[in-house]
Amino acid sequence: MQHLEYMTAAYILIWVAILLYFLSLSKREKAIWKELRELRAALTKDNTP
Amino acid sequence: MPLFFIQSLAILQKDLKIEWRTRERLGAMAFFAFLVVLIFNFAFEPASPIVKTAAPGIFWIATVFAGLLGLSRSFAIEKQNDCLMGLRLTPADPGAIFLGKMLGNAIAMLILAALILPVLVVFLNVEIAPALPRLILPILFGTLGFAAVGTLFSAMSLNTRLREALLPMLTLPMLVPALLAAIESFRAVLAGHPLSKIADWLVLGGAFVALFVAACLLLFECVLED
Amino acid sequence: MHRRPYILPFVFGMLALIGLAIAPYLVFVYAGIEKEMGLAQKIFYYHVSSAFAMYIGFSLCFVFSIRYLWKRDKRCDLWAACSAEVGLLFCSLVLLTGPIWAKPVWGAWWVWDAQLTLTLVLWLIFVAYFMLRTHIEDPVQNARFRAVLGIVGFLNVPFIHYATKLWRTHHPEVVRGEEIGLPPDMKTAFFFCVLTFFMLFFALLFKRVSVEKARDELESLKAEMRA
Numbered sequence: 100m101q102h103l104e105y106m107t108a109a110y111i112l113i114w115v116a117i118l119l120y121f122l123s124l125s126k127r128e129k130a131i132w133k134e135l136r137e138l139r140a141a142l143t144k145d146n147t148p
Numbered sequence: 149m150p151l152f153f154i155q156s157l158a159i160l161q162k163d164l165k166i167e168w169r170t171r172e173r174l175g176a177m178a179f180f181a182f183l184v185v186l187i188f189n190f191a192f193e194p195a196s197p198i199v200k201t202a203a204p205g206i207f208w209i210a211t212v213f214a215g216l217l218g219l220s221r222s223f224a225i226e227k228q229n230d231c232l233m234g235l236r237l238t239p240a241d242p243g244a245i246f247l248g249k250m251l252g253n254a255i256a257m258l259i260l261a262a263l264i265l266p267v268l269v270v271f272l273n274v275e276i277a278p279a280l281p282r283l284i285l286p287i288l289f290g291t292l293g294f295a296a297v298g299t300l301f302s303a304m305s306l307n308t309r310l311r312e313a314l315l316p317m318l319t320l321p322m323l324v325p326a327l328l329a330a331i332e333s334f335r336a337v338l339a340g341h342p343l344s345k346i347a348d349w350l351v352l353g354g355a356f357v358a359l360f361v362a363a364c365l366l367l368f369e370c371v372l373e374d
Numbered sequence: 375m376h377r378r379p380y381i382l383p384f385v386f387g388m389l390a391l392i393g394l395a396i397a398p399y400l401v402f403v404y405a406g407i408e409k410e411m412g413l414a415q416k417i418f419y420y421h422v423s424s425a426f427a428m429y430i431g432f433s434l435c436f437v438f439s440i441r442y443l444w445k446r447d448k449r450c451d452l453w454a455a456c457s458a459e460v461g462l463l464f465c466s467l468v469l470l471t472g473p474i475w476a477k478p479v480w481g482a483w484w485v486w487d488a489q490l491t492l493t494l495v496l497w498l499i500f501v502a503y504f505m506l507r508t509h510i511e512d513p514v515q516n517a518r519f520r521a522v523l524g525i526v527g528f529l530n531v532p533f534i535h536y537a538t539k540l541w542r543t544h545h546p547e548v549v550r551g552e553e554i555g556l557p558p559d560m561k562t563a564f565f566f567c568v569l570t571f572f573m574l575f576f577a578l579l580f581k582r583v584s585v586e587k588a589r590d591e592l593e594s595l596k597a598e599m600r601a
Binding site: 101102103105106108109110112113116117120121124125127128131132134135138139142 | 411412413414416417420421424463466467470471474475477478574578581582584585588589591592595596599
């Protein structure tokens with residue numbers, strides 16, 4: 100099992116990086132949608148007195 | 149002569165006139181380049197053979213960094229009194245404005261290079277005189293490529309925060325092929341090789357200049373518009 | 375003003391997920407172990423696949439940048455920026471896994487090999503792209519300048535490639551691992567990984583674009599409220 104540590108390091112790096120990027124995207128998206136919904140709710144409340 | 153070139157020559161003439169009357173840009177560039185060469189001397193053991201192999205690199209580093217200093221001024225002078233707006237309002241083609249500006253920068257860089265070469269001879273003890281005629285082509289391609297890329301980005305970094313820092317960050321990575329060609333052909337010429345030996349590098353340098361000048365001529369309109 | 379159905383991101387995401395589930399089997403079990411490089415050679419499957427994904431990202435950025443300058447369509451700019459960002463992610467992965475491979479095989483973390491240098495320079499160019507993005511306030515000017523940089527940067531690729539190749543021949547001590555003529559088992563695993571990363575790239579890109587679109591909608595809604 101030559102160079103096992105290098106291989107493991109490389110694969111963990113790739114998987115973690117992609118996962119982190121994906122999670123950060125999801126987090127951002129969720130935050131934006133939440134704000135959008137709140138904003139829309141506030142708008143409709145203003146428009147219908 | 150086609151109108152396009154008359155326009156760019158007018159821009160060039162204007163820039164040279166400004167430079168001649170103030171003499172501030174080239175003076176600062178030359179002094180800075182001189183300092184770079186001087187500081188590099190301290191990085192090496194005096195009179196060691198490493199200095200001679202590093203000479204082409206030192207020459208180009210001094211030229212490029214001093215050139216960046218000058219480039220950031222190239223469009224900054226147009227910001228005073230809203231001169232850039234005036235330039236935009238002239239019937240001149242944006243490409244012509246680019247060409248004029250670029251030629252002005254290239255001339256400044258060539259003068260700078262001519263000033264650095266003797267400094268290199270004196271301080272680094274490099275024999276340049278026998279290789280001088282063959283050095284013209286590498287220096288010409290290097291400075292033209294630098295001027296093309298640098299002029300485009302100096303116009304782009306004008307309206308940004310951290311203008312001075314952004315210009316080298318944009319210019320230097322883009323310049324890697326031209327710099328490699330310039331340094332390697334400079335080195336080969338100093339080592340006494342004929343031009344035919346560095347034909348590959350010269351072709352690369354020439355193609356870089358041709359493509360970037362063409363691309364900038366086309367794209368400069370998008371940079372100037374408001 | 376409703377949440378759009380995400381068919382494309384879903385399909386590509388699922389395909390990428392399936393691919394990512396099968397790829398390790400092909401890489402670690404199915405494909406044989408290279409005799410000289412040992413297990414370090416297995417880095418190659420994901421490393422090169424990332425490089426392909428990076429090129430897709432940067433060339434998409436190039437195409438969308440041209441289209442933006444031509445049509446002045448805001449959506450083109452959005453796509454250009456998103457593909458550049460995902461491309462930069464894969465570019466970083468190439469740069470990080472490259473040294474991990476180089477250390478056991480070539481004995482040094484970094485060798486000034488032509489391909490590695492090219493990737494590094496591309497990385498620098500696209501980092502500058504995002505610097506430009508954060509440091510220009512006017513949004514239209516921002517998009518225009520980035521489009522110019524995206525085009526010029528991509529046009530530079532053949533020059534950097536040629537220059538670094540020419541430069542490398544002056545340093546013959548660097549020997550690049552030969553990848554051509556892979557045995558069939560490795561070839562299968564390799565092509566599968568490339569395909570998987572292709573799906574992964576587009577899944578991430580669609581996701582990134584949908585985030586950006588939602589953000590745009592939010593911004594315009596806010597602007598509307600202020601007005």
